[in-house]
Structure formats: C-alpha cells, structure tokens
Amino acid sequence: MDTIILADWLSVRLDRTADEPAYRQMLELMQQAILTGQLAPGTKLPSSRMLAIDLGVARNTVLHVYEQLTAEGYVSSATGSGTYVADTAPRDAIASRAKPGEAKTPRALSRRGERLVEQAGVSPKQWGAFMPGVPDVAEFPARTWSRLQAKLWKRASPDLLTYAPGGGYRPLRRALSDYLRVARSVKCQPDQIIITTGIHQSIDLAVRLLTDFGDRAWVEEPCYWGVRSVLQSSGLTLAPVPVDEEGLNPSARDMAEPPRIALVTPSHQYPLGMVMSLARRRALLEFARQHKVWIIEDDYDSEFRYGSRPLSSLQGLDDAGQVIYVGSLGKMLYPGLRMGYMVVPEELVETFRIGVAELYREGQLMQQAVLTEFILDGHLTSHVRRMRGLYGERRELLIRAIHAHFGDTLAVRGDEAGLHFVLELPPSADDRAISADALAAGVVTRPLVNYYMNRDEALRGLMLGYACVPNADIAPMFAKLANVIERALAPVAVAQA
Template identity: 40%
Template sequence: MSASSEALGPQLDFLLQTPLIRERGGESLQRQLLHRIRTAILDGRLPPGCRLPGSRTLARELGVSRNIVTLVYDVLGTEGYIDLSRQGTRVAALARPRAHARARRDSASPTLARRSDRIQKTVLGAAGPLAFAPGVPALAQFPRAAWKRCLDRALQQSDVGVFDYGSPQGEPALRTAILRHLALARGVHCDAEQVVITEGAQEALSLCVQLVTDPGDTAWIEDPGYRGGQTALACGDLDVIALPVDAEGLRTTETDWKMRPPRLIYTTPSHQFPMGSVLTASRRLDLIEKSRDHGAWIIEDDYDSEFRHSAEPLAAMQGMTPNAPVFYVGTFSKTLFPSLRLGFLVLPDALVDRAAPIVGEMLRGGHRHEQLALAQFMESGEYGKHLGRMRRLYRSRRDALKAALAEHLDVPHTVTGGDSGMHLTVHLPAAFPDQSVARAARKNQLAPLPLSQFSLRSQSSHNGLVLGYGNTPESSFAPGLRRLVHVIRTSGSLEANKYG
C-alpha cells in the first residue's frame, strides 16, 4: 500500500487514482474535486457514515491548497451530502433510490397525462430550409437592415426599464400600431385594451381556450385543419368535433347545432388551412349569429390573410357585426419571420373587463425590445412596404408553381388554394399514400406535408401534399417537382402502376 493510500485509507483510493487536471481555461480544481466526491457519495463508493480525511490531509495528498478542500467540504455540507463537526467529517445518511435499468420505451414506461394521447404526433420532423416546406416565408427577402435600425433605435430610445418585465398585455406602442393596421387592412374594430401580445399564435390559441372553456366542453374545428388549433383544444381537455370543409369553408348544419352545440369554434375563414378555401360571407354571418344564440365563441385565426393574390385582403369576421363573439388571432411569423415569436390576440369587447386581470396573471410580458422595434417598423411604413413586396413575390411564385405542376406532375391530381397565402394543396389518388410520399420526399431534400396528417379522423379521405412556396425560389420548382414525381411513383402502391 502506498504512503498516500495509507494516509487516506483504501476506501478513498479513488480520489488519487486520477489526478486533478490543471489546464488553462478548463474546469477549476474545486469543481473537479466537488464532482468527484459528490458522485462517489451518490453511487455508494462512499457509504453513509464513512469518515472523510481532514482538509489539510486531503489537500496535501492531492497537491492542492487547503482552501480548495475547505470550500468543497463547505458546499457538500450545505447540500447535505456530508456532516461537518468537530469530531470529523462523515458522509451523511441519504435516502437512496433503488438502481433501475433505463426504462424501456414500452407500455410499462411512465405515462404522460391522458390529454397527451389526444395530441396528434407530427409525421415528420422540422423541415429546415428544404424545398416546398409550408408555412415558411421568404426569409432571404426580409429587410434586415431596416429591422436592425428599428432594433437599435428601440434600444437607444429606451431606459434600463426595457430590461424589466413589461405589461402582461404587451407594449402599448405595439398594441396601438397593431390596432391601427388591423383597422385599415382587416376591418377589425377594437381599441388597445382588447389587444394582447403573445408569444406567437399558439399562445394566443391556448389563451382563448383557457379563458372561455372548461374541461369536457365541446369545441368545433375544421377537418382537415391546422394542427396548432387541434393541439390547443386537446390541451384544454375539450371534446373536439371535426366538421368538414368544402369550397365555401367550414360547413355546419342545424343538426350540428342541435345535437352537439359548441362552446368554442376554431376556424381559418380568410384562407382555410390546408385546403385554401374562403369562408363565404353568408356562412360567416350565420356562424356569428348561431354562436350568439348558443353562447359560443369563435376563434378567427387570420394567420396569412395579408397575402391575398386575386384581390384586396378580405375583411375579418370580427368586424362584420357589432360586438361579434370572436377572438381574432394573428401572428408575425408569416409576414416577418418565425423566430420573432410575436403574435397577438384581440379579445371580444364583451370579455375585456373580466379577462384583462386574468390575462395579467397568466402572462408575464417580455420581448420588450423586439416589441418596441416592431412598433417602429410598423409605424415607419416599413411593414407595409414589406407586405407589398411579399404579395408580389408570392403571387409570382404561386403562378410559377401552378405552371410547373401542370408541366411536370403527370399523375392524376387536382390543385386547390392559391388565392391567398404561401402554399398549394395537391390532391392525389389513394393509390399514392401521402404519408409514404412525404417521408420519401424528405430523404430527397423535399418537404411537402401529407394532407392526411391535418385530419382528426384516423381514416382520412383526404390524400395529397401541401406544397409551400414562400421560402422556395422559382428556380427550384422544376427540378424539385421532377424529384417529387419520381418519389410519388416509387412510393405508390401497385395500383399506381396503372398511371405509369
């Protein structure tokens, strides 16, 4: 036995087996020693009651200063790993969990909340910069220089208070800029007290659910429909009813209102996602009046209504009638860029007095610097100019993609949508299963989404691909579609051979 081993005792040999690493810029000697002793206590090499050497002895054997050992012992004592007394330093008695092998990912593993079973899982992961990814704007076209000027100005003109929590409803300057824009561009009637700034549209949707529903309430949603809306309703433990969509948008019947009246209705009226239809004026007014009669609330998700290609943007449902029972939800993820994570919610006027103090408890404010910059970006006219440029760009890309589909996609198909937004929906025969096609497309650096994944029905009759063109340049359409046609043909069933 070495002199060092005799000094510390055989039970503490491990402290000397590997020297502490002295390296510039590396982990400190104190942190190394702390980790080494703490780990030994947790894994049982230093059992409860084991006596540790004095600080002077351990420092000498390790070749470090006594202060390092003293500080390590102080930390371990504060954390409860060791007991420090005049009689010596001993390992404390800890409650030790039984050793378990890593949990297998099967039915025996710990379970999540039951509501998680109702959240549909994404078929494919994030698409990144791949061609035809839906929902991504033309990132390279964003005016970064103008945005940087607004960011710099917002920081220069603010005092240190901008780094503190702000109003839970958001910066007053941004709320005012939003209501002015909505009044002019979307026909929304509101005042600043109704506007709540949120972390993207998803937080706004969740807030609507939390404000007006209780677990077990009935909610209606479009089918197929936006997955974020489905998730928000499922997380509210609501009884979600999927209603069909046709060329005139969400379709409801008298039987629906009689047999399963909703507390909350989610719709994308200006550009239905993913089918692309527009909810007609007669259906909008009927939905508003029936909701009033049944005490229901409507979520109007106006996610990309700014990009209407065939005419001026449609007026919002919210402003069609006075005091409409409508939550108006919008986001800057599509008009600016997704990582900005700023959206907004316009509360129904009838709920403001009761909802505002609750919102103040549920939200904490934040992103104040970005909010102030965005307010300047909007008030300076940069936002309007950017929207105009993007409308022209997306209109050109839509036309080019339609032409490329007509030229290159030689399997039976129909195309819907295209009057607004940044995507087209290509409907395919069932012989070409869309989820198989989408998975194979991802391996070929293409990112269309399967239409069937937006349906709540397990056996969806919808089969096709949602092709985004917002962040895909026109030069990529033809080569991308040629690869996609190959993928469609090779991913199809044997029945697809009759189209070959």
C-alpha cells in the same frame, strides 16, 4: 471505498490537462462517489492537509471541495472530530431505493399528454423546400430592425424592461388597430387588442377564459393540427365540421347541438385554402348570436393574396360581439419573433387583460416597442408588399414544375393565397408514406391526411410551402419530390391499368 485509497482513486480520475479546474473535477467525482455508495455513509474523509499532499494540489483546493460538499449536505464535519460522509438516502418510504440492475418504471403521462404526443404534427425540420407556412426569413430587413432596436436600447426606459402591462405595449396596440382596420376591415379600438406570443397562446387564453372542461368545440375538418392540440389539451370535446368549396358546412345534426366555441379560418381555410362565402359567414354569425357561441377567427396569413386584394375579416361583419379575431406577425416578419395579437369584444377586454397577465406574465416590451417603430415608419407595409410579390413568383415557379412533371394529372388547390398549397393525390395513395420518403430524400412536405380527425374520409395530398425556397431551388427540389411521388404512384397506375 477505504479512505486510505481515496487519494489514489481521485488521482487516476483527475485530468491535469483539462480546462476544467481541479476543484470542479474533485467535487463532481466525490459527489458521484457518495451518491452511488462508493463512499459509504459514515466514512471518515482524510484531512484536507493529507489529501492535498497525496494529490499534489494546493490545500485551499481541497478545503473548497470540503466546504462545498458540506454546504450541499454530502458530508458533515465537527471541529476536532473530522469530516464524515452523510447519509443521503431518501427517508420517505414511498421513495424506495432501486436495487442495482433493477429497471426503473417509466413515469406515466396523463391521457391528454399521451394524446398530445401521439398526435403531434411538429416537424423536426422547420426550414427549406417545401416546408409549409414558413416565410423567407432571409429576406427580413434585419438591418432596419437592428437600427430601430439600437435606437431604443440607447435610451432604454425601465418601463420597457419589466413585465408587460395587461394587453401589451399600448403604442403597439394603437399601431396594430390602425393597420387592421385598413388591411383587414377589423372593427377595433386599441384597448381591444391583446398582445400574445402567437396564435397558439391566443387560442389557449380564449379557451381557458371562455370554456369549461368537456365543452363542445367546432373545428373545421380538416384543420391545423396545432390548434387541434391546444383545444384537446384543454379538455374540450372536439366536433369536426366538414368544409366544402364555400368553407365551413355544418349539418343539421351539427347545429342541433350548438358548441361553446367554433374555430374557423374563413379567409384562407387551413389547409385546403378555400374562402368562406359571404352567405356562410352571415349564417355562422347568426347562428352564433342565437346560441351564444364564441367564434375564434384564425386569420393566419391573409396578407399574402395573389391576384386580388386581401379579403375582409369575418370580425368586420360581426355586430353582436361574438367573434374573437386572432393573428400572428410571425408569417409577415419571422416566426422566431413569437408575437401575435387578438382582438376581443369590448365586454371581454378587462377579463382578457387580467387573464394574459395572470397566466403568462408577459414581457418582450422592448421587442414590442421595436415593432411599433417598424410599423409606424412604414416598414411593415412595404415588407409585406415586397414579399407578396416574391412569394407570388415562387408560387408560379412551383406550379410550373408540377405541370412539367405531371401535366394535369395531379391538381393544385388552395393556391390563391398564403404560403402553401395542396398537391392532390389519388384517393388510394399513401400520402404519409410519400411524405416520409420525401423527407429521407431531403424534401419536407406535410401529408394531408394528418389534418383530418376522421382519416377514413380524408382527401389524399401533400402540403407544399414555397415561401422559404429560393427561386433557383424550386425546380430541382421538386424534381426530387416528383421522383418519390412517381415511385409511389407506379403500383397504383399499374393496378388501374
């Protein structure tokens, strides 16, 4: 571009009516011209006075543009000789310049990165009928939380505005230890609690500190895809262990090769919903003691149990210090809080304190302080009690809707606790296709097959969450889903006839 026509080139591109100032527009236009070669290296720019006159702008505007271009290395200037476009092309031979029109080679992911993306289960929609595992955030006592938060901000201590000490805010750890001892029969002292951003981070921390690349890990078959992704991304060798009506059911072959860790959901198996029997719990703990296996107990939603009291934790039966108990406050309160906790054996306390501080540089102390007040004032207990009643009503409404459309032909399983259950489908059904068609119709479901590592032996079904669906919406939204299911199963019924 000849500098004689630079003013004309800028003039037709400047938007005099835009909110963005002329200085910013000129700067961006000239930067792009230099980067694309329209203003070639060595080109002398017109004087600030001349360019200002030609553009009809203040000289200070042009001076600011030239100063910024100089500061960022786009141009160079010397007193008495003028301002020239700098040579900004990469000088490293490895960073060769692409030719015009030449396609860029995409940057390849690592193998574990590719696996993570290919097997990702995260949904583009995180709310509404029938998203599993999501509480009704509209029912969260926001005014109470806001009042407690405002009180703390009025007298905000510098200690609450810095990085969190190893393990988290001590008053919160004390409040959680009291709560867990009563509500979940967890054996712990405040120092054994490590505050995290949720179950994913808790498990990631445990894996980083207790395993090496290639170590063997037992996971339930089926299991939560998010946890499976954390383990696989850490380079562990996953060994899927089947579950039956009593929970984890390792074979002799499984036990012949003890894992480094075993991840289980004993109080409400995810996703199928069964409870691990006491005999299986004791057998697993004894196996772990004999073979030095770390057990990670994922207790993600056991507060919500219908028709009976919440079950005691596996950790409460552990006398050998082999269980690491992890939980989340997201399902009790709201997922965006991003706060969880882990209870570690006493011998690991200092290690985990150092680990969480070194790897993640934890903060959120103000939120931790608000949560402490929320718990100590009794709001957590009353909120959980109220939501347990509400979720129980919605569970019943959804089961009635299912029976109204399908009678007893499609079974419901895992409905005794939690925020979801499984609607079983015939073995020949394509639950992934049904889930995709349901999403197109505005209904969110999860295909059960996605939770299996060995999909050839997977049960077929849909995970249906009811917690975040208003009572009045459950029947009409399930009617939409029922239409999708009926269309999908019609060819199956014809073939069987």
